[in-house]
Amino acid sequence: DSGVTQTPKHLITATGQRVTLRCSPRSGDLSVYWYQQSLDQGLQFLIQYYNGEERAKGNILERFSAQQFPDLHSELNLSSLELGDSALYFCASSVASGIINEQFFGPGTRLTVL
């Protein structure tokens, strides 16, 4: 158990819908990262927050947005969903940001878009 929690574990929805994925980092971690992993693919970095501020942005679609709240939990919002958005979405956290890169991953949210 990494100490990172993600809800829900599974999500099934239809094209065009909007969903929100939630992540709680390990106690004391200030950085939160979001990743997308499609079937048998690597991890695509989406976005990173550090202490409430956006720190780095990867290949995140405009239909996707995220935020980190004052209590450090984070939410990833996916809208106008398409079939290709079906994937495993991981949240990870780390103590700091940048160079120190030991990230602790949550169990993931499996999103299925029908």
Added chain:
Amino acid sequence: GQSLEQPSEVTAVEGAIVQINCTYQTSGFYGLSWYQQHDGGAPTFLSYNGLDGLEETGRFSSFLSRSDSYGYLLLQELQMKDSASYFCALTAGGFKTIFGAGTRLFVKA
């Protein structure tokens, strides 16, 4: 842009030693990390190299040569439970974390 290349699959025998290579291209480099992911599970951190040389953690070692833009993960005394996917990941300029496509390691009895 940034990219990493690693072999898609490696097969080895229980008790053997296996090396998984990773080459990268990036502008702005802070370090190379390695993660293990079992099927259906989440990635777990194995090691980090910020400087050239070898880092050893039990049966696992990781090496980095920044001049060659190259690193590798060395797994010794292979066990069946080491069958998993292994990802190299770099922290690049702008603090982005870029993962390789992963290497599936099959350990045979």
